[in-house]
Amino acid sequence: MSWIDICAIDDIPLRGARKLKTALGCVAVFRTGTAEVFAASDRCPHRGGPLSEGIVHGQSVTCPLHNWVFDLNTGQAQGENGSIATYPLRVDAGRVLIDGTGLSGRSAA
Amino acid sequence: MTQKLVIIGAGMASGRVIEHLVEEAPGAYDITLFNAEPRGNYNRIMLSPVLSGDKTYDEIVTHDAAWYAAQGITCRFGEHVVGIDRDRKIVEGEKGQVPYDKLIIATGSAPFIIPVQGKDLPGVITYRDLDDTNAMIDAARTGGKAVVIGGGLLGLEAAAGLAERGMEVTVLHLMGHLMERQLDEAAGYLLRRDLEKRGITIKTRASTAAILGESQVEGVLLEDNTGLEADLVVMAVGIRPETRLANDAGLEVARGIEVNAQMQTSDPDIYAVGECVEFDGHLFGLVAPLYDQARVLAHGLMDQPDAFVVKDIATKLKVTGCDLFSAGDFAEGATREDIIFRDPARGVYKRLVIEDDRLVGAVMYGDTADGTWFFGLIKEGTDIDGMRDTLIFGPAYQGGDAADPLSAVAALSRDAEICGCNGICKGTIVDAIAHGATELGAVRAQTKASASCGTCTGLVEQLLQVTLGDDFHAPAAQPVCGCCDLPHEDLRRLIKSQELKSQEAVWQELGWKTRNGCHICRPAVNFYLLADWPMEYRDDPQSRFVNERKHANIQKDGTFSVVPRMWGGITNPRELRAIADAAEKYNVPTVKVTGGQRIDLLGVTGEDLPAIWADLNKAGLVSGHAYSKGLRTVKTCVGTDHCRFGTQDSTGLGIKLEQILWGSWTPHKVKLAVSGCPRNCAEATCKDVGIICVDSGYQLGVAGAAGMDLKETQRLADVRTEQEAIDLTIAFIQLYRENARYLDRPYRWVEKVGLDWVKARVVDDPEERARLIAAFDLSQSIYRRDPWAEHAQQAERFQPLADLTLEAAE
Numbered sequence: 001m002s003w004i005d006i007c008a009i010d011d012i013p014l015r016g017a018r019k020l021k022t023a024l025g026c027v028a029v030f031r032t033g034t035a036e037v038f039a040a041s042d043r044c045p046h047r048g049g050p051l052s053e054g055i056v057h058g059q060s061v062t063c064p065l066h067n068w069v070f071d072l073n074t075g076q077a078q079g080e081n082g083s084i085a086t087y088p089l090r091v092d093a094g095r096v097l098i099d100g101t102g103l104s105g106r107s108a109a
Numbered sequence: 110m111t112q113k114l115v116i117i118g119a120g121m122a123s124g125r126v127i128e129h130l131v132e133e134a135p136g137a138y139d140i141t142l143f144n145a146e147p148r149g150n151y152n153r154i155m156l157s158p159v160l161s162g163d164k165t166y167d168e169i170v171t172h173d174a175a176w177y178a179a180q181g182i183t184c185r186f187g188e189h190v191v192g193i194d195r196d197r198k199i200v201e202g203e204k205g206q207v208p209y210d211k212l213i214i215a216t217g218s219a220p221f222i223i224p225v226q227g228k229d230l231p232g233v234i235t236y237r238d239l240d241d242t243n244a245m246i247d248a249a250r251t252g253g254k255a256v257v258i259g260g261g262l263l264g265l266e267a268a269a270g271l272a273e274r275g276m277e278v279t280v281l282h283l284m285g286h287l288m289e290r291q292l293d294e295a296a297g298y299l300l301r302r303d304l305e306k307r308g309i310t311i312k313t314r315a316s317t318a319a320i321l322g323e324s325q326v327e328g329v330l331l332e333d334n335t336g337l338e339a340d341l342v343v344m345a346v347g348i349r350p351e352t353r354l355a356n357d358a359g360l361e362v363a364r365g366i367e368v369n370a371q372m373q374t375s376d377p378d379i380y381a382v383g384e385c386v387e388f389d390g391h392l393f394g395l396v397a398p399l400y401d402q403a404r405v406l407a408h409g410l411m412d413q414p415d416a417f418v419v420k421d422i423a424t425k426l427k428v429t430g431c432d433l434f435s436a437g438d439f440a441e442g443a444t445r446e447d448i449i450f451r452d453p454a455r456g457v458y459k460r461l462v463i464e465d466d467r468l469v470g471a472v473m474y475g476d477t478a479d480g481t482w483f484f485g486l487i488k489e490g491t492d493i494d495g496m497r498d499t500l501i502f503g504p505a506y507q508g509g510d511a512a513d514p515l516s517a518v519a520a521l522s523r524d525a526e527i528c529g530c531n532g533i534c535k536g537t538i539v540d541a542i543a544h545g546a547t548e549l550g551a552v553r554a555q556t557k558a559s560a561s562c563g564t565c566t567g568l569v570e571q572l573l574q575v576t577l578g579d580d581f582h583a584p585a586a587q588p589v590c591g592c593c594d595l596p597h598e599d600l601r602r603l604i605k606s607q608e609l610k611s612q613e614a615v616w617q618e619l620g621w622k623t624r625n626g627c628h629i630c631r632p633a634v635n636f637y638l639l640a641d642w643p644m645e646y647r648d649d650p651q652s653r654f655v656n657e658r659k660h661a662n663i664q665k666d667g668t669f670s671v672v673p674r675m676w677g678g679i680t681n682p683r684e685l686r687a688i689a690d691a692a693e694k695y696n697v698p699t700v701k702v703t704g705g706q707r708i709d710l711l712g713v714t715g716e717d718l719p720a721i722w723a724d725l726n727k728a729g730l731v732s733g734h735a736y737s738k739g740l741r742t743v744k745t746c747v748g749t750d751h752c753r754f755g756t757q758d759s760t761g762l763g764i765k766l767e768q769i770l771w772g773s774w775t776p777h778k779v780k781l782a783v784s785g786c787p788r789n790c791a792e793a794t795c796k797d798v799g800i801i802c803v804d805s806g807y808q809l810g811v812a813g814a815a816g817m818d819l820k821e822t823q824r825l826a827d828v829r830t831e832q833e834a835i836d837l838t839i840a841f842i843q844l845y846r847e848n849a850r851y852l853d854r855p856y857r858w859v860e861k862v863g864l865d866w867v868k869a870r871v872v873d874d875p876e877e878r879a880r881l882i883a884a885f886d887l888s889q890s891i892y893r894r895d896p897w898a899e900h901a902q903q904a905e906r907f908q909p910l911a912d913l914t915l916e917a918a919e
Contacts, residue, residue, distance in 0.1 A: 004911075004913065006910050006911045007910045007911065012910075013650070013651055014651065015625065015651040016650075016651045018906075018909070019909045019910065020909055020910050020911055020912075020913065021913060021914055023913065047665070048666075049667070050655075050715075053658075053663060053715075054628070054655070055627075055628040055631065055632070055651070055654065056651065057625055057627045057628060057631060058447075058624045058625065059446070060627075062627070064663060065665070069627075073444070073446075100913060103913050104913040104914070
């Protein structure tokens with residue numbers, strides 16, 4: 001794993017999300033609790049809604065376009081046949097780090 | 110051979126070291142004990158009961174003079190140590206030197222003093238020792254007002270003790286909830302509620318700017334410029350290890366005095382123990398690890414092998430009758446799941462945190478009986494997969510019933526208002542039921558409860574069920590969502606009658622089954638709270654749909670539309686030029702004139718929003734709230750200014766209404782129109798409020814619709830003056846804000862409560878009308894402002910956190 005420091009935890013609003021541009025497209029970084037964060041694809045598999053704009057509740061997010069609800073632990077959509085990719089993330093001394101493998105510019109040749 | 114042992118500090122940790130030594134190796138050491146306080150070891154944990162008057166100092170003394178004498182300990186109490194000479198192995202006291210073979214530093218901790226003006230005034234005290242406690246007891250004799258800075262354990266104990274002694278106490282806490290290190294938000298809410306019941310005022314997110322006074326403390330000034338009167342200020346914001354002596358002696362000191370697992374400092378003949386030490390990055394404040402340290406240290410002095418290890422600690426605290434427990438690591442984490450149980454009737458909250466099928470943390474409030482059992486599961490790392498479903502009910506109750514959906518109503522006091530229209534309390538209804546009104550119609554006939562607008566029907570039915578038990582079967586009402594058992598109407602009513610003023614209060618008191626709701630209930634709860642408690646509760650953007658959080662309408666491709674307000678549909682060349690410039694500058698693909706008489710810029714990227722708003726702001730344009738459940742537009746015709754048929758200044762009235770109403774949040778969107786004559790060019794007869802001007806005045810229609818349903822407005826009233834038209838409009842909208850269910854447009858709400866019910870309040874009752882207008886004004890003092898201007902200040906929030914595609918390869 002190659003951990004990349006992306007932001008301070010307080011840069012993400014509590015029960016909110018921010019967006020991260022990566023080689024795999026936009027990744028949404030969710031803050032579900034004081035020190036609880038998740039990362040997943042920003043794109044809803046249904047109609048492409050931006051999940052970083054959804055309402056964050058418990059450990060889930062609701063897509064702002066048509067209310068698909070995703071469990072951020074697994075990326076699985078509730079009651080629907082679809083899921084989103086999730087990415088390892090950790091919090092260290094108030095900073096949020098993401099595993100950059102595959103996400104950053106040019107992956108190792 | 111007897112060695113000389115000198116101990117600096119007679120606290121609970123060093124006291125325990127001495128006990129081990131005199132019991133297990135009597136005579137091995139010749140002990141000299143220094144203490145800056147003019148007394149020996151007493152149980153500091155019990156200072157709170159001394160403060161509250163439940164105990165006296167004599168009852169909390171651990172070692173008295175006779176005990177020290179019997180053990181042959183030389184006591185030098187009330188004497189400060191001024192230095193340690195490590196080369197000569199001498200401790201220098203104020204009254205003379207003492208040589209040592211082994212030395213123990215047990216200087217404990219010092220209160221942290223926040224560096225504000227006035228911190229040294231007489232009347233500002235800390236809370237660490239008996240002298241502080243006595244100073245508080247003295248101050249409380251004359252009554253008066255006390256401000257306690259710090260809402261941690263110590264601060265709250267001080268607050269409770271002072272309140273007990275008759276002072277008027279306010280607690281200031283920097284963080285969002287009390288005791289945030291030991292409790293989560295929900296438990297912090299319950300603690301706050303219990304303390305408030307004791308008459309203690311709690312202010313969270315309160316940052317102290319200065320302590321005021323000339324020769325004696327007179328008050329506290331907060332960062333937000335609030336001033337509080339105070340005859341006594343207690344600073345209890347935290348403690349830090351007291352390391353000055355160790356520092357001066359050249360020992361290694363980080364945050365505390367660094368020790369190894371044998372409690373030795375960087376000088377092997379000098380030990381340290383208690384709150385002054387740092388071990389492996391940890392500091393210590395609770396008594397259990399201090400006693401472990403004391404045992405290890407004593408064993409070291411007796412040449413017995415032992416080592417200190419940091420253990421999980423359970424905190425079972427009694428903040429003067431508030432029963433709370435926390436253990437393990439209850440912070441949220443990505444790989445963690447919660448099990449939550451709330452019993453509003455008993456004021457109980459329990460949260461278990463589970464990771465990899467193991468319990469890693471627990472927070473409990475109100476009922477902590479199972480704390481020890483849960484703590485055992487945490488320490489032993491027991492696999493709880495098999496008992497997951499019943500885990501939260503504790504060891505004795507594997508397989509409990511589901512939480513009772515009626516408990517919220519059962520918990521209401523007899524004087525809690527159920528029917529707001531007729532002012533009927535729970536007690537009146539329960540009495541009527543007991544006297545034979547065993548169905549809804551009878552309750553209505555006898556008490557008038559639920560006989561007016563009907564929104565409390567669900568609650569009355571629940572009361573029937575609570576009172577009659579199985580004899581009554583309420584028709585199933587649809588709950589708001591899966592997070593709770595309450596329909597919207599009951600939820601609104603309970604927020605009012607129980608005076609619930611925060612989301613945490615709603616989750617706890619109404620028995621929510623989830624941590625913080627979901628996308629269905631949370632926006633509704635957020636609106637109900639801000640509508641009912643405009644001063645106490647603030648709109649929470651994270652509980653709003655994207656459009657209202659971003660202050661722009663999201664489009665199907667993820668871009669946004671931007672609609673500046675055009676008051677009453679009137680604009681000018683300057684505004685139009687600014688709109689045209691913005692459209693060009695930000696490559697807006699579509700510019701459209703809307704049905705609400707303004708201009709829509711479609712296809713703006715999320716990142717560009719703050720910049721385009723700032724540009725439009727410069728030309729005096731503000732948000733049109735084209736995205737909000739709030740006032741959208743007031744459509745007008747040109748009225749008497751230009752039209753030969755115009756009877757009144759319809760444009761002017763439209764602009765006035767828009768300027769009064771803009772920015773307000775409502776249950777759903779609200780659209781108005783004002784037409785200058787019955788030809789109705791502004792199409793006022795299908796609006797939420799539509800005004801038609803006539804020669805004799807104004808005809809007010811309400812509850813129209815031209816969307817999913819098509820409805821003509823119904824006549825609310827005919828009035829003579831423009832002011833009356835404005836007053837009735839405001840009163841109608843405020844009544845709608847206070848009573849409608851979230852996402853009901855006014856026509857749906859009026860269908861449910863009936864136009865007569867609305868008229869009785871808005872038109873026929875001048876007092877109620879005045880109250881509604883005043884309530885609306887109060888709320889608007891907070892919400893009548895341009896969100897674009899505020900958000901343009903935080904432009905970075907609209908940008909991506911980072912762009913990893915730009916990261917250079919290694």
